[in-house]
Amino acid sequence: MKRALITxxxxxxxxxxxxxxxxxxxxxxxxxxxxxNPKLGLLAATVPEVRVLTGDLMDMSSLLRALHAxxxxxxxxxxxxxxxxxxxxxxxxxxxxxxxxxxxxxxxxRLYSRDDLTRVRFYxxxxxxxxxxxxxxxxxxxxxxxxxxxxxxxxxxxHHMTINYRESYGLHASSGILFNHESPRRGPEFVTRxxxxxxxxxxxxxxxxxxxxxxxxxxDWGFAGDYVEAMWxxxxxxxxxxxxxxxxxxxxxxxxxxxxxxxxGLDDWQRYVVQDERFMRPAEVDLLVGDPSKARSVLGWEPxxxxxxxxxxxxxxxxxxxxxxxxx
Ligand code: GDR
Numbered sequence: 001m002k003r004a005l006i007t008x009x010x011x012x013x014x015x016x017x018x019x020x021x022x023x024x025x026x027x028x029x030x031x032x033x034x035x036x037n038p039k040l041g042l043l044a045a046t047v048p049e050v051r052v053l054t055g056d057l058m059d060m061s062s063l064l065r066a067l068h069a070x071x072x073x074x075x076x077x078x079x080x081x082x083x084x085x086x087x088x089x090x091x092x093x094x095x096x097x098x099x100x101x102x103x104x105x106x107x108x109x110r111l112y113s114r115d116d117l118t119r120v121r122f123y124x125x126x127x128x129x130x131x132x133x134x135x136x137x138x139x140x141x142x143x144x145x146x147x148x149x150x151x152x153x154x155x156x157x158x159h160h161m162t163i164n165y166r167e168s169y170g171l172h173a174s175s176g177i178l179f180n181h182e183s184p185r186r187g188p189e190f191v192t193r194x195x196x197x198x199x200x201x202x203x204x205x206x207x208x209x210x211x212x213x214x215x216x217x218x219x220d221w222g223f224a225g226d227y228v229e230a231m232w233x234x235x236x237x238x239x240x241x242x243x244x245x246x247x248x249x250x251x252x253x254x255x256x257x258x259x260x261x262x263x264x265g266l267d268d269w270q271r272y273v274v275q276d277e278r279f280m281r282p283a284e285v286d287l288l289v290g291d292p293s294k295a296r297s298v299l300g301w302e303p304x305x306x307x308x309x310x311x312x313x314x315x316x317x318x319x320x321x322x323x324x325x326x327x328x
Contacts, residue, residue: 005070007031007057008078009050010039012185013125017076017228018047031055031063031079039214041131049283056102062109067120074235080155083189084129087151088282095154096324106165106173113171121172121235126160126190127155128179128220128246128288138291139240141177148283155320158243166240174234179246179290182191182310183224184317191253192221192314195260200318202217202272203264206326209272213279215253218287222247223305223313240313246290247303264319 005022008014011028021028030050033042043050053069054188055062055081067075082089087094094178102124113119131139147153153277159175186193191212222245230245241275261269294302305313 001025001027001112002027003027003070003072004074004076005029005031005053006076006078007065008080008125010037010043011078011082011208012183012187012224013181013228013231013235015043015185016048016225017078017231018050018185020228020232022047022049029053029066029072029304031197033057033079034184035290042221045239049164057097057104060104060108063105063110065113067108074121074123075105075109076125076231077102077158078125078227080125080152083151083187084151085151085189085279085281086155094150095106095157098151098153099157106161106171110165110169110171117169117171120173121240122162122165122174123204123231123235124173126159126162126175126177126242127152128177129285129286130156130159130177132283134287137287138246138248139291140242140291141244141294148285152285158284163242164252166233172235172240174237174240175242176231176234177222177242177244177290178227178230178243179222179288181222181224181227182314184314185224186314192256192311195253195256196311196314196318197322198272199260199264199266200322203266203319204322204326204328206322206328209274211274211276211279212284213276213281214284215257215273215275216286217284218250218252218289220246220248220250220289220308221256221307222303223310226303226305230295230299230301233301237298241298243289243295243299244292245301246292247307248290248292249307250289251307255307256311259308261317263312263315
């Protein structure tokens, strides 16, 4: 039986990846931060098989302890401060967790593995935010990185550190450059879920308007359940490498609004949307679209959910959830 250790196990991707690995017969250990973490209940309700270990990406000795407890074959580093807008207000903390946290975990894996660095395979959750002010369209593994947020800068550090551990020590380390990936489990601070929840509430008469920032930005949005499959496939290869994981199509937030409102039976989304300066970013990433051909050819990976299907899935979920919450 293979064993895996996942950081960020209570997040959207951590939950999907845990389910995937458990369905493949893995013993899954999840690193959870802090005392009485409120997300523990969600984890226990969704994937009760996960064995919880306590630790923090900023505390290397806790990572070493977790590695000794889990004795993993595979380590997936999904833990991060992941909300881009928040990273300007908390640049140091984002750098420590999202950037230096990767180094702490890589170093803990190296120390734990001692003289046999083939013992553990490592996955780093890198991000399309690293492309920022894009230097090439579509973005691929070799595109020059130009991050536009403290979060993006921290992810670039983690990405290069992962490559450095692969090249310096021969660690089986892979970096998945994942473009935006969403689901009904997405946090409500991210734009897709913010829209799907608002649309459901407007449809049910619980809310009148939604306030957004820049609705002209374009993203390559895929389904998170598909993307964790790509993570796992990376660690099954003979060598570590870097892969773009994306759908290859891009849509604006206007497109997202159009599909979401229409699906809920509401015409003319402009009536419900107001622009609010509070949601504008100091520097925006205008256009992201990935080229997933390497993931397709090497990993045999394909996305299975289209943009429209994804948005409809999220609106359907939120209509049920909001109806239940409001008792209507
Ligand atoms: P992103 O996701 O920053 O791409 O990072 P997010 O959904 O937050 O923003 C996408 C785009 O929507 C615009 N936008 C708004 N965004 C939010 N959150 N709220 C709003 O009201 C709003 N209005 C407009 C943003 O300006 C942006 O252009 C996500 C995160 O999951 C990262 O952790 C991950 O690395 C990348 O995706 C890939």
